[in-house]
Amino acid sequence: MSERIWTAGLVVIGDEILSGRTQDANIANSAKWLNVQGVRLAEVRIVADLMDQIVSAVNALRSAHDYVFTTGGIGPTHDDITVDAVAQAFGVPVVIHPRARAILADYYESRGGLNEGRLRMARVPKGAELIENATSGAPGIRMGNVFVLAGVPRIALNMMDALSGTLEGGRPMLSHTIGCSVAESEVAELLLKVERAHEGCQIGSYPFFRDGGVGANFVIRSTDPHQLNLCATALMEGLKAHGWHPVDGGI
Amino acid sequence: MSERIWTAGLVVIGDEILSGRTQDANIANSAKWLNVQGVRLAEVRIVADLMDQIVSAVNALRSAHDYVFTTGGIGPTHDDITVDAVAQAFGVPVVIHPRARAILADYYESRGGLNEGRLRMARVPKGAELIENATSGAPGIRMGNVFVLAGVPRIALNMMDALSGTLEGGRPMLSHTIGCSVAESEVAELLLKVERAHEGCQIGSYPFFRDGGVGANFVIRSTDPHQLNLCATALMEGLKAHGWHPVDGGI
The missing domain is CATH 3.30.70.360 (Alpha-Beta Plaits)
Structure with a gap:
């Protein structure tokens, strides 16, 4: 009996993991969550906050697997370039997502308002959908079969919760x-x-x-x-x- | 002032990491150790216990970086195929290393003697050198710029200790x-x-x-x-x- 096996790749983006400063938690968390969705985590690449490395990892994994997840690099600071890298991987421009902007404006209304850094978190590859999360204002992003999640483990888990039951998968391992x-x-x-x-x-x-x-x-x-x-x-x-x-x- | 930067890639071999069962410790340990050697961990790939995946990860990283480290898959059981994969990556046969065999024979003398599984741990890609370790009998392996370490973090650290000061590197980060x-x-x-x-x-x-x-x-x-x-x-x-x-x- 041959069974269709659904697989995922994970791209962990973060100098802090490669420097040994931070112990990654997203690999084990996403592995366990994917398993419940009937999807097998088949490959992980940990890359630095560098455009070329992220683009080539995303492109390699999205053609090899049913799904790709990324964690990290979607915050408000200059080293957060995941959105730009995913857009480049798909060959589309980066645009402001109106719903993301509205979520952020609402979240930051009582926290000093939107500024340039915060508005960065409303940027998405053109054609992307949002993955909402309850912890912080900034949403995750789904672009084709690529799911862009936060680097902070608690927020990443929230985004996985929001995706639970939405992935097509096989029988859980x-x-x-x-x-x-x-x-x-x-x-x-x-x-x-x-x-x-x-x-x-x-x-x-x-x-x-x-x-x-x-x-x-x-x-x-x-x-x-x-x-x-x-x-x-x-x-x-x-x-x-x-x-x-x-x-x-x-x- | 342009400075020569020495980089390393790490291939973590293990279904147990990809299943979420085991929290990896070798990434952070090797990142910190490499930093002290003046080498930057630039990229990590976590792959399953599958020949093709290991071979292609080792080959991709050994051409991109000064050094490649692997962890896992060098034990005595049938799912331990790292040595075969590294040999295939280099296009050389697998041979029994006489010194590794002697080390294992010595180590297991009071532990039931050598058997087929234990002798597996004396197998190396032809032309490889050994990396000795004090914890268990089984040595690690150096093949060109590829260093094959154990998956058990304590043993991997022991092998890194044995390599301390032997790598050419730049200034520590x-x-x-x-x-x-x-x-x-x-x-x-x-x-x-x-x-x-x-x-x-x-x-x-x-x-x-x-x-x-x-x-x-x-x-x-x-x-x-x-x-x-x-x-x-x-x-x-x-x-x-x-x-x-x-x-x-x-x-």
Whole structure:
């Protein structure tokens, strides 16, 4: 049974991530949210606040995937160039979106009014739609299959909420974790054997070193709950048969 | 004054990051470590455990940057294909490295001995050198300008330690942070003006929403300590002149 898999790419725009100053949270947040929408995050590129890098990442990912998300670079300051880059990627001019301007005028009415920097946040690639958010005035932007979200994780999550249920996707990816105090090198063959015996299931092995001992969590992923369950049972049984003590749910 | 800037790309290999299961730590760790080596992390790609994706990311980044680092996918299990991918990127076969085999044989002597999975970790692209690490037996690999590191952050850090001082680089990037309880949209023009007046300095603006209020940290970056200092002083003075209360060091 062949299943249509929907994939997304993510472009994280931000010198602050590349400098190591800020720990990114948008990758994990969007990965989890996309999964619930039935879309798989397939590739991420983190680029600097540079026009060429953003344009080429957006163009590479929008032709390779069903959806592209960007985070960061949509604020009011001079280093916020994501809108210009997405417009360039699509070959369209940047225009002021009347509804975005109205949202911002309303939001800033009691906060000192619109100024040049704030008005920057009403700029969109021509033809784009808005993604509203409740946290701050500035909306996100949808341009074709590209979704331009904020860099601040809380605002980005708000924009994802606003998009929930609007994306066409497939079945959500399910996962089942089994942990075991075993060196993964002891069970490599078993993992491969169990994976091959269960179509549509992948088993990832994630070792850890804790309290002086070694162990690993084995994460089985599938969109088919029945196959997932069979695979998890087979792995539990296989580990026990080798004398190990697996923990269902992971450790 | 034009300065040679050394750049690196990072390829993070791992379904567990793309699924949102694991919060990546290697990006921030390597960014900080590279900075101390005088090398700037310029681009990151996170790809799945898929041969084609890894090969094309490694090839794209190794031609664009002085150095490429990879993290993940060098363990003993069937989903660990980074070595094969790097070999394919360089067009060379995979061979057993005698020194890696000896290290692993030694390490596993008291841990059940070598087996097929463990011996996988002695495989390298033909012509590669080893990067030793003290945490686990398995070494990292250097192939041309590509450095293949472990996915487990503690082991990856160990391998970086082993490489400290061995990379040719430029002057480390310095930074100075100034925080202020101000909407960044109020000071966008000031930031641009101050940045333009100080050659070789970039100012990034990172807003936050905290305790119901807004604020931002402004991070000035330069490799020139004198220019950095002048720029920071000008920004502090500029913020004060507008009636704001900047905090040197950030908030």
